[in-house]
Every structure is written in structure tokens, then in C-alpha cells.
Amino acid sequence: MSKNSKVLNLKDKINGNEADLSLSNLTEVPVRELSLFTKATVVDLSCNNITSLPPEFCNLTHLVKVDLSKNQLTCLPDDLGNLSSLQHLDLYDNKLTVLPVSFSQLRTLKWLDLKDNPLEADLAKAAGDCLDEKQCKQCASRVLQHMRAVQEEVDRAREKRLSKEKEQERKREVKQREREAREKEARKREKAEEKEKRRREYNAQMAAIAAREQQQQQKKKSAEKKRKNGQAADKKVAVELAPKPKRSLIGLTFKLLLLALLGAAAFAAACRLTDLRKEAACVPVNVAVDDGLSWAREQEGVVRRLAENLSAAAKEFLESAKASKN
DSSP states (O other): OOTTOOOSOHHHHEETTEEEOTTSOOSSOOHHHHHHOTTOOEEEOOSSOOOOOOGGGGGOTTOOEEEOOSSOOOOOOTTGGGOTTOOEEEOOSSOOOOOOGGGGGOTTOOEEEOTTSOOOHHHHHHHOOOSSHHHHHHHHHHHHHHHHHHHHHHHHHHHHHHHHHHHHHHHHHHHHHHHHHHHHHHHHHHHHHHHHHHHHHHHHHHHHHHHHHHHHHHHHHHHHHHHHHHHHHHHHHHHHHSOOOOOOHHHHHHHHHHHHHHHHHHHHHHHHHSGGGGSTTHHHHHHHHHHHHHHHHHHHHHHHHHHHHHHHHHHHHHHHHHHHHO
16 A cells, blocks of 8 residues: 555455545555455545556556546546546546547546546537536547547657658668768779779889889990990900010111111212212222122132032932932
8 A cells, every 4th residue: 555545454445346545635546455456446536635646557457437536636647548447537626737648548438527627728628517427428428539639630740750750761861871872982982092003003113113124224235335345445455555566686687787788889889980989988998899899700610610519419319309200
């Protein structure tokens, strides 16, 4: 039992199917205790200080008649429509302004009293008076019809809201797909740019390698050419630097002697044949020439005998060679 409740023993308040908790100075409904007595389908909670009904009150689906008149209720639980067996509801003299939308689900409700509540205009108009049994039944019917209209309006608003949320979700999904497509395109473009960058770097590396190889080949050709030119120059220098063969000393001596003889002959001829023969310098020359001529005439016989001897020796040699051949 609720701690604010002054009902000491709920069982003492139950008579048949009725539980009389009126004038008990209650501030809360003893829901847990009421749930234990499912046979108590009629509950009188009038003339208490109850300001609100707990959500668990909506689980008392066995209730058929509930009297909450002359309390301080400012609102009813949202799930009040779960009281599927409720037929009679007295809410007279409370502080209610609206009813929960689920009120339209009380399909078994036949009797309703909402007098002396600060109801909103539309709800008050639908409720009307409840001065007798007929009016209270009409109140229940009109209020249910009004609440069904409210329910439909709420459903339409909810559908509209859901549709709007769905449209927003669809737009978000479209934006998300567009963003993902842009990101995918950006990644694809980045990959293409990266690939192109790697290709350019590769081409640059290959070009650098080719340039180095060409440069090395050119250096090699230049070095080969320089080497060949150096060899040719070395050969030329070697040829140029090669010592010229020395003239034969004998030949030079012979030439000098020949020149001396020619000079002496020319001088002797000049002294012999020209007017210079009377000069003092030519006198010994002429004497020497005369002596030489005399010696030559003397030697002429010797030479002639030598020639005859050589001729005889040659003849004998030829005859001896012919005889040995035969």
C-alpha cells in the first residue's frame, strides 16, 4: 500500500466487486494493492487529494467502473486507453484541461462525467453537460468521437512528421550518397594523380638514367677519341722527335777530300793554264804537278804490266773454269 495512503487494510474496503476508497485522504492510488484484487472491478476513489495517476494504473485492465471525482487531477496517464474493460469513468470536479489521445481507444466506455473541469473549448463543447444518465452517456459518446478526431489529427500529424522525417532522411541519404560519390571521385582522382605522379617520376628517373648513360657514352667516346688523337699525336711527336740518322763520317770525309782535291785541281789548273803560273805561289804548285806527271808516266808501264798480268790470270781462270765444267 502507498506510504501516503491511510488505508490500512484494502481487504476491509472491498465488498464483493467494489472497493470503496473514498474519503480516505489519499494522495496516491494504491495500484499495487488494487492489482492483487482483480475481482474488484468497481473502485471509488472520490473525495481524496490525488493529483495524478501513476502509469501503472493503466495496467488495471480488470476495472469496469472508476470514480475519481472531487480530486486534484491535472492530467491523466498517456496510456489510459489500455483500460480495455472500462465502461464508467467519473472525473467530476478536477483540474483537467485535456485528455490523453489514447482516450479514443476506450471503446467500451459508456458513461463519462467531465463537469467542473477547466477543459479546453473544443473538448468542453464535445463533453457538454452531464446532469443525468442520458447526458453522461452522450458525453461519453461525443468525447470518444472528439478524441477519435483528435487521434486522427495526431496520426496525420505523426504521419506528416514521419513523412517529413522520412523525406529528410531520404535527403540525408541522397546527400550522404552524393558526399560518398564525391569522396569516391576525389579518392579516384587522387589515386589517378598519384599514379600520374609516380609515372612522371618513373619517366624522369628513366630519362635521368638514359641521360647519364648517354653522357657516359659521350665521355667514353670523347676519351676514346682523345686517346686515339693522343696516340696519333704521340706518334707524330715520336716521329718528329725521332733523331735524324747521322751522316756517315766516311762519306763526309770523302766529300771533304773530294772538295779538297777539286779545289787543289782547280788551283793547280789556274796556276798551270793562266797567267798566275808566274806568281810565286804557283811556282811550287807547277813543280809538284810536273813531278806528279813524271811519276804517272813512270807508273804507266807498271800499270800496263799489271793489267797484262790481270788479263792473263783472268784468261787462265776462265779456261780452268770451263775445263772443270766439262
